[in-house]
Amino acid sequence: MNMPSLLRLHASAVVALSVILSGCTANRYEAPASSFRDKTQQTINVLGSFYSSRNSYEIDVYLQSIAADSSLPVQTVDSKGVPTPLGKPVFSPASIKARLDALNVVGIYANRLYDLANTSAPSKFQSAATTLGQNLSSLDKTFQTLQGASDPTANKYIGPISSLVGTIGEMYLDRKRDELVTKAVTEGAPQVEVILSQVRDDMDKIFSLEIISGSNEKLATLIFAYNNDRTKLNYEQRMVRLSEIKAAANELAASVGSAPTALVTSMMDAHKALVLEATSPAKSKINNLAALNSALEQWTAQIQSLSTEIKTLIH
């Protein structure tokens, strides 16, 4: 074979290999980034519904207690001057909204990772990222107004959100997709982990106790009312009441498992696997990609099973 033919063959092989490698590179992130984005949004939707329903849940607990005892009037303030859940929300609406907004920032981060792994329109992404950065900066201001006596734990969200806003704002696409995803994950991941850790702490230390004690109260109230009223009830009425007791017992069983905490934990595990895949050396990427896919599958299973449990806790 003569030299020019060899050179042409070599050049063609290099071009073909470049095409294959660039295709492999894009394909490697496309599926997990897509899955991560979708699972993040599903998780955020479930957790968002849970957060949003806290005050409604407390009103239900209060009204059920009133229903069980005909001597109790409905009040907005009780005889000791303490507001009831009807008179004042148990959980500050501003604090609930701020936590929902923090979750949404994580959702935007996941969307942007997906865009980085998939988009072929650098200029469109650049302008979209700039607009996004401007919109997200208002979230930072929300937490700063909550800072201090009214909401001490808001302090813990401010730093990571500010940093994450900066990272997302800087995300723009160039032709080196791998490097960009790695950079975005490296810079954004610590803030995402802090936010999700805060959410998990909220679930563990505040809402888990709220739900468990609330479920216990509802069950105890229904049992007490049934035992008091049973001689005055006919069979059908007794069956209705007993069905309510059974439903309350099921809700209590679901509450003990702390499904919201478990859901956040599975999301954090998948995110850690994503970070490991994005930041690991080339020779480790295949193994870490397998671990990432496994974590994403476990997260999928958790979303499906835990969402059902969480729905029983949403009123």
Next chain:
Amino acid sequence: MIKVDTTTLSSIISQCFAYSSDGRLSADQQATLLADGKRLRGLLLNLLSAQFDGGTQAVLAANKQLTTINTELANSATALANTAKTLNDVASLVGNLDKLLNVTKSFV
């Protein structure tokens, strides 16, 4: 800053509600424990987010009382054998936690 041991308080609340449907107690005793459980839960919802200056004696004393009563209630044989004491101890806890809300530093 320190906080009330809300995990132990939640456990006490659960036990109060459990005893409120325990056939070994009289109807009146069950009613008392149901009412105390509800009051304690109302206090819990406020104390979940309350913070106090470090070293606040009332909080330290309350946390100690929470541990004692939680242990007492967990031992059903003893709790049922000394029902009057059990009910008094729970009522005392309600009163002490009520007073705590007046000295809280801030709410989350």
